[in-house]
Amino acid sequence: MKTQHLTEEEIQQYVLDNSGGYNNAGDHIRLCEQCSEKAAAYRLLFNGIRQQNQPAFDFDLTELIMAQLPSAAPKAAKENLLIYFFIITAIAVTGLASYFFREYVAMLFKSIAPVLVYLFITGFITLSILLILDMYKNYKKKIHALDVYPG
């Protein structure tokens, strides 16, 4: 058991821990009148603090902030409309070009030996698959880096 008086910090820690166990501080407080009085005062103080009402605004904070935020929905809708417009235009232009030049494109491939066309296509498909796999691998690497980041 501690023979000297406890420090303020030790008494506060004892009260906060609410330790009824037989540790050094507890043993001392049980036998020392001065420290016991201090502990009782701290207990009273802490109880008083706990019973205080939580501070709160006298107005609705959420409503006030939401009213001041710029509305994002119309802008997003406008952007989406523009994106769809570009997509549809691109498809239409490609479709029209394919329709008007279909004979030329067909002739381009017909005039070359079929096996040569297959050779190109095989090469490009193999290359595409491998490039896509490489791209996906890099993507997974970045996603993993984000996953392990403590956010």
Added chain:
Amino acid sequence: MKKIIATVIVLHGIIAANAQESNGYSEEVFQVSAAIIVVLAVMAFILAFLKSILEHRLKNKIVDKGVPESVVSSILQPSTGEEKHRNIKWFAILAGIGAGLLIVYYTRPLDIHSLAIMAFSISLSFLGYYLFVKHVDK
């Protein structure tokens, strides 16, 4: 992808210039180059489309996680090592295509085995690239 398109256009110009006959371009060389450009444009479109989808998903994830700007730039910007690897990758691919075409030339007439040779040579070049990256990263 822009690099590939630019390379093919330059190559096309060179081939066309070399293939010039007294009365203009050789028809066959022009058609073969045009066919390559068409197939390449389709491939470039598909790759660019997939890349934009993956980048969009990555950016969404970054926004959701609320990652700081410095970390975002370090994740999105390719490092010097990656840049070096990119050069090696294109070296491997072009070397693979070159080797494949050379073998195809010496094993004529063109048939189904030519397609297999091309596929294998490109795949082997990629395998070589991955083994190189693995060795360097150790």
